[in-house]
Amino acid sequence: MNQFKETAKKWLSKAGTDFIHAEQSLELGSLDWAQLAAQQSAEKALKSVLILKGLGLVKIHDLQMLARKVDAPKEIIEHAGTLNSFYTLSRYPDIDEDMTEERMLGATKDAIESAKAVIEWCKQQLRI
Numbered sequence: 001m002n003q004f005k006e007t008a009k010k011w012l013s014k015a016g017t018d019f020i021h022a023e024q025s026l027e028l029g030s031l032d033w034a035q036l037a038a039q040q041s042a043e044k045a046l047k048s049v050l051i052l053k054g055l056g057l058v059k060i061h062d063l064q065m066l067a068r069k070v071d072a073p074k075e076i077i078e079h080a081g082t083l084n085s086f087y088t089l090s091r092y093p094d095i096d097e098d099m100t101e102e103r104m105l106g107a108t109k110d111a112i113e114s115a116k117a118v119i120e121w122c123k124q125q126l127r128i
Contacts (some may be wrong), residue, residue, distance in 0.1 A: 004051050008126055012046035015041045015119055022112050031049050031108045035086040039063070040114035043114075045122035046070060052126055061087050067118075068115075076121045079114035086111050 018041035025034035037055040050058055053070060060066065063080035072080070086107075 001051035008048040008052035038111040039086040042115040042118040045119045082114040
């Protein structure tokens with residue numbers, strides 16, 4: 001498994017950078033971007049664990065499926081489910097036209113919290 005650790009660390013590092021972008025975008029009020037960056041950070045973190053386990057790079061965006069493939073606990077699978085919708089919602093502004101600014105802010109904070117939980121779990125898997 002050691003042969004995969006360096007590549008996995010690179011993916012986890014990219015996840016960390018995306019997470020920083022999510023937090024900064026929230027501070028700037030760019031909620032769509034914060035949501036997408038949060039989703040992307042969790043996706044890269046989960047893929048780092050896939051790589052570490054020798055399962056290769058699975059080219060999907062379904063975070064729940066990725067979490068299940070790495071045998072994540074139920075809580076992490078639930079966080080992954082929370083983040084799944086943001087891959088599409090954050091990219092297409094006409095999907096949820098009824099979303100108020102207040103709901104959008106709450107959803108963005110939820111996305112960032114979920115991404116943080118996923119990343120922390122993945123760091124534990126890589127032991128870093």
